[in-house]
Amino acid sequence: MSQPEFEPRRFRSTVPYYARFRLHYPPELIARVIALADMGPGDRVLDLGCGPGLLAIRFAEAGMRVTGIDPEPDMLEAAGKAAREARVDIDFRQGSSFDLPADLDRQHLVTMGRSFHWMDRSETLKVLDRLLLPGGAIALFEDEHPPTAENFWLRKLAEVGKNYGMQDAGHQAALVKGEYRTHVSYLFDSAFSHFERVGVYVRRPITADEIVGRAFSLSMLSRERLGERADQFEKDLRAALAALSPDGRFKEIAELAAIVAKRP
Numbered sequence: 440m441s442q443p444e445f446e447p448r449r450f451r452s453t454v455p456y457y458a459r460f461r462l463h464y465p466p467e468l469i470a471r472v473i474a475l476a477d478m479g480p481g482d483r484v485l486d487l488g489c490g491p492g493l494l495a496i497r498f499a500e501a502g503m504r505v506t507g508i509d510p511e512p513d514m515l516e517a518a519g520k521a522a523r524e525a526r527v528d529i530d531f532r533q534g535s536s537f538d539l540p541a542d543l544d545r546q547h548l549v550t551m552g553r554s555f556h557w558m559d560r561s562e563t564l565k566v567l568d569r570l571l572l573p574g575g576a577i578a579l580f581e582d583e584h585p586p587t588a589e590n591f592w593l594r595k596l597a598e599v600g601k602n603y604g605m606q607d608a609g610h611q612a613a614l615v616k617g618e619y620r621t622h623v624s625y626l627f628d629s630a631f632s633h634f635e636r637v638g639v640y641v642r643r644p645i646t647a648d649e650i651v652g653r654a655f656s657l658s659m660l661s662r663e664r665l666g667e668r669a670d671q672f673e674k675d676l677r678a679a680l681a682a683l684s685p686d687g688r689f690k691e692i693a694e695l696a697a698i699v700a701k702r703p
Contacts, residue, residue: 452663453656454513458491458521460652462582464552464695468639469497472548475637475699476576478503482547485570487536487563488554492518492529494580498550499527506543510535536563545572552580555622564629568702577631579622579698589642589690595679596654603672605659622698631700638696647680647687 478484480502486495489507491514499505499522507529509515515531522529534540536558549567551558567577584590597605626634651673654660662669680687 452661453658454491454517456652456656458493458517460649460656461493462693462695463493464497464580465639465641466497468637468695468697469501471637472578472697472699473501475635476548476578477574478547483544485543485546485549487549487551488557489518489531490514490552492521494550494552495529496522496525496527499529500525506530506532508532508534508539536566539566543570546570547572547575548578550578550580555579560625561628564625564631568630577700581696583694583696585692587692589692592650592680592683592689595683596650596676599672599676599679600654600660603660603665603668626700630702633703634698634700636696636698638694640692640694642690642692645689645691647677650680650689651676
C-alpha cells in the first residue's frame with residue numbers, strides 16, 4: 440500500500456478546532472510512557488507532527504527538554520502560544536518527517552500523536568533509528584473509542600461524514616479497502632520491534648457543539664477541504680445528533696493510549 444501523499448498544509452484550517460476539541464492526553468499516561476522509556480528530567484524529547492503542542496507541553500511539564508516539529512506554521516504559532524501560557528520552554532520548529540532539521544541532537548524519545556499514519560512510516564522509522572540514542576524509544580499516541588452505547592454519536596458522525604468524503608483520504612481509504620497496515624505491522628519490520636501498549640480510559644460529557652468542533656478538526660472534514668459544503672455538513676451533522684439527543688448532550692468513553700517501541 441502506498442503512503443498518503445504529503446500535504447504540508449493539510450491541517451491549516453483545523454488549527455482553531457484541534458487543541459480545543461481533540462482529546463488531550465492525561466498526565467498519568469505521560470508518566471507511564473516516561474517510566475517505560477526509562478527517562479529522567481532533562482532528557483530530550485522530539486514531538487514529531489506536534490500540532491498545537493498537546494504532547495510537547497505535557498512532556499515539558501514533566502521536566503523534559505522538548506523540541507516540537509510540524510509542517511504547518513499556524514499550528515506552530517498556536518503551540519508556541521499554548522507553551523507560553525503553560526509557562527514551559529519548548530523549541531518549536533517548522534519541518535516534518537520528510538525534512539527534519541539537520542542540527543537536531545540525538546533524542547531519548549520521539550513522540551507522535553495521531554500523526555504517524557500521515558508519514559512514510561517505513562522510511563520514518565529508519566530515520567528515527569539514526570536519530571535516537573542507544574536505549575531510546577518511540578511513543579505512538581492514539582485514542583480509541585470502544586463500541587459502547589455512550590459513543591453512538593460517533594456512528595452518526597461517520598454516517599454523515601461519509602457523504603462528505605470522510606473515507607476518501609489517506610489511511611481512511613486504505614482501511615475501507617482492507618489495505619491498511621497498522622503501526623504495529625510497521626514496527627515489527629523496523630529496528631523498534633520490541634514494544635508494548637499502555638492506556639488510560641476516560642469518560643466525559645460532550646456536547647453537540649464539541650462534536651461539530653471535533654469533526655472540523657479532522658483533515659478530511661476540515662472547512663478548507665469541504666469548501667462551500669462545510670455549512671451544509673454542519674447542518675446535516677447537527678440534525679443527526681439532535682435526533683439522538685434533542686438537548687445536545689452526550690457521553691464519550693475513550694482510551695488514550697501509547698505504543699512504546701524500543702530496539703530489542
